[in-house]
Amino acid sequence: TPSSSSASGGKARAASASPAPGxxxxxxxPGCDTTRLRAACEKAADGPxxxxxxxxxNRCPYIGLRNIGSTCYMNSLLQYLFVSPxxxxxxxxxxxxxxxxxxxxxxxxxxxxxGCESTCDPAGFVDSSGLAxxxxxxxxxxxxxxxxxxxxxxxxxxxxxxxxxxVSRVVCAGCEGVSExxxxxxxxxxxxxxxxxxxxxxxxxxxAELAAGFAAEELTGDNQYHCETCGCQQNASRRNALRSxxxxxxxxxxRFFWDVASxxxxxxxxxxxxxxxLKLSEFLDGGFGSRPPSTLAAEASYRLIGVLEHHSNTAxxxxxxxxxxxxxxxxxxx
Numbered sequence: 001t002p003s004s005s006s007a008s009g010g011k012a013r014a015a016s017a018s019p020a021p022g023x024x025x026x027x028x029x030p031g032c033d034t035t036r037l038r039a040a041c042e043k044a045a046d047g048p049x050x051x052x053x054x055x056x057x058n059r060c061p062y063i064g065l066r067n068i069g070s071t072c073y074m075n076s077l078l079q080y081l082f083v084s085p086x087x088x089x090x091x092x093x094x095x096x097x098x099x100x101x102x103x104x105x106x107x108x109x110x111x112x113x114x115g116c117e118s119t120c121d122p123a124g125f126v127d128s129s130g131l132a133x134x135x136x137x138x139x140x141x142x143x144x145x146x147x148x149x150x151x152x153x154x155x156x157x158x159x160x161x162x163x164x165x166x167v168s169r170v171v172c173a174g175c176e177g178v179s180e181x182x183x184x185x186x187x188x189x190x191x192x193x194x195x196x197x198x199x200x201x202x203x204x205x206x207x208a209e210l211a212a213g214f215a216a217e218e219l220t221g222d223n224q225y226h227c228e229t230c231g232c233q234q235n236a237s238r239r240n241a242l243r244s245x246x247x248x249x250x251x252x253x254x255r256f257f258w259d260v261a262s263x264x265x266x267x268x269x270x271x272x273x274x275x276x277x278l279k280l281s282e283f284l285d286g287g288f289g290s291r292p293p294s295t296l297a298a299e300a301s302y303r304l305i306g307v308l309e310h311h312s313n314t315a316x317x318x319x320x321x322x323x324x325x326x327x328x329x330x331x332x333x334x
Contacts, residue, residue, distance in 0.1 A: 064119040069133035076322035080306040100128040147186045165243040172227040173235040191254045214283045241285035245300045267315040278302045
């Protein structure tokens with residue numbers, strides 16, 4: 001899974017089949033003006049949408065996105081973002097005047113929420129945003145580009161929803177001096193540990209992968225740290241921590257790597273399980289010794305809303321899908 005949000009309950013596997021009936025479904029976020037939205041959708045469609053004879057809204061109240069030429073990566077990401085009430089409301093209520101890309105995204109979300117057909121055509125968003133038909137791209141790159149674009153167009157509303165601060169702290173073993181570097185990120189990247197020969201090493205849990213990523217790293221030998229205070233290379237310890245947490249957490253599993261020996265881009269095919277509720281309190285920045293603020297620790301708990309999957313044993317091709325569930329109204333998700 002090159003890109004995935006956090007977790008699923010009872011250690012349910014990411015490679016599970018379709019979600020249980022009733023878990024996923026579009027509904028109007030509280031306070032959203034659906035009457036105005038429906039009118040805008042009908043205007044764009046040159047009249048009221050016609051109910052599909054092949055769709056029973058009582059049995060399946062969900063609407064799909066058509067694949068218009070290797071757009072499975074985009075469709076999966078947009079469906080994943082749509083089931084987040086806070087993100088959907090932000091998009092639907094944004095001022096899209098003069099912005100064709102944001103307006104086409106609004107209309108697409110509007111049709112997913114209010115439409116009567118079984119599927120929606122995402123051609124308007126694809127063409128306005130300049131995405132190529134017939135060329136599959138990486139869903140993580142699309143996430144980054146979309147978040148960067150919306151950060152400006154929504155006047156900071158999107159960064160306020162998905163961004164967080166991560167600090168990298170290095171402690172010199174010689175003088176015990178501390179050096180810090182802080183980053184503002186929109187995704188929590190997890191570098192997967194490569195599986196070994198044993199069957200046990202070919203499966204893991206998201207919590208274990210996170211713990212390994214946030215564990216202290218010893219900088220020794222050829223990887224020594226250059227300490228400006230000491231004026232020379234020194235042994236040191238480096239560790240990352242979260243200084244703030246987002247309302248909507250997007251976790252990316254780094255499955256792709258460059259194999260120097262073969263000169264090829266490869267994929268780590270390793271099964272990863274997800275908890276239904278992911279707690280990040282142990283990874284918060286508390287000075288690496290003191291307890292983190294209780295308010296921040298309380299906010300660092302996330303309920304799974306979706307997983308994006310790349311189905312292939314290679315890094316060069318494959319198919320993207322999204323396994324989604326409906327979160328509680330206006331609650332953050334992972």
